[in-house]
Amino acid sequence: MSINHETILYVDLKALENNYNYFKKKLKSDTKIIAVVKAYAYGHGDIRIAKKLSELGVHAFWVADFEEGINLRKSGITMPIIVANPGSKSYNEIIKYNLEPIIYNFRLLDIFGENTSAISVHIKFNTGMNRYGFNADEIDLLVSKLEEYSHLKIESICSHLATSNDKSKDAFTQKQFKKFDIICKTFSKKLNITPKKHILNTAGVLRFPKQQKEMVRLGIGLYGIGGDKKLNPIGKLVSNVAQIRTLKKGEKVGYDSFFVAEKEIKIAIIPLGYADGINRKLGDRKGKVLINNASCSIIGKISMDSFMIDISGTNAKEGDLVTIFSKENLVVTIAKNLNTIAYEILATLNRRIKRVYLN
Structure with missing residues (x-):
């Protein structure tokens, strides 16, 4: 463990294991888990996370692009790596590193189909999210092309839920389930194949376990976020107090002199x-951090490499540990204060922050 960095994201691999096992108990014994480790494993560090999940028995990994997949392969990951958006120029790398692209339109299908190398692929259908995926009315043409491109091995067919975490929109989610079932039956019958299927994400597994197919995709839940109190956040972001100063009434601090002390305070x-x-x-006091179990408000404007907090009434001193988020100061709460989601907070953590892995 490094002691040379003052800002560290601690990643609890035991908590990751507990979260993984919690989901395993909700699944059938033969349901396979695809672990989503895109965006640097939601900021936690993809290689160490993937290696731990490999030890736990995950079936495959889901990444955003081929470069993320190559990074895992070079680190020694041997499990299937599914590339959500392979792009139109990645064919050689996909083949070289034995990656498995998601095929979601005819342009990609032709790129991979017109090359004769045997390759495992996954076919994605649009069931209502209206992002990536073939539409149901494109099945006949899709089947025709796949019959022509017989060297493409279809490992699975999948879709993406749009509102699985929103109870008020369950009717729409049920429509997606129904549409996906129809698509799967039609597609499989026309091609005379029985590929694996997956549509459930973290919220889907927690709220609609009966809809699990042969596979599920777990992302944010593995990292301890997902609206279930039995999940444990695996990340703890800490820094320290670099300097303390006292502001007199009327003194300003930070860029644009945005914060003005209404009374004498310690920052x-x-x-x-x-x-x-x-x-x-x-x-401007919209965020809080913890010092010695005391909640302290962020004041003024956040700078590129620093921010200021009000420590009046605390016993904080220079060098003290500052917790930005943890089990006690949840990243979900921070996200709500920003009117965003925990995904964004985690995925935008810069890689210059030292990651230290525990357990």
Whole structure:
């Protein structure tokens, strides 16, 4: 463990294991888990996360692009790696590193189909999210082309839920389930194949376990976020107090002199800023951090590499540990204060932040 970095994201691999096992108990014994490790494993560090999940028995990994997949392969990951958006120029790398592209339109299908190398692929259908995927009325042409491109091995067919975490929109989610079932039956019958299927994400597994197919995709839930109190956040972001100063009434601090002390206060400067992923909207007392179990408000405007907090009434001193988020100061709460989601907070953490892995 490094002691040379003052800002560290601690990643609890035991908590990751507990979250994984919690989901396993909700699934049938033969349901396979695809672990989503895109965006640097939601900011936690893809290689160490993937290696731990490999030990736990995950079936495959889901990444955003081929470069993320190559990074995992070079680190020694041997499990299937599914590339959500392979792009139109990645064919050689996909083949070289034995990656498995998601095929979601005819342009990609022709790119991979017109090359004769045997390759495992996954076919994605649009069931209502209206993002990536073939539409149901394109099945006949899709089947015709796949019959021509017989060297493409269809490992699975999948779709993406749009509102699985929103109870008020369950009727729409049920429509997606129904549409996906129809598509799967039609597609499989026309091609005379029985590929694996997956549509459930974290919220889907937690709320609609009966809809699990042969596979499920787990992302944010593995990292301890997902609206279930039995999930444990695996990340803890800490820094320290770099400097303390006292502001007299009327004194200003930070860029644009945005904050003006209404009375004498004591402030601390923290060496962490928006370049590290600390959203500027957390300034002006919209965000809080913990020092010695005391909640302290962020004041003024957040700088690129630092921010200031009000430590009046605390016993904080220079060098003290500052917790930006943890089990006690949840990243979900921070996200709500920003009117965003925990995904964004985690995925935008700069890689210059030292990651230290526990357990």
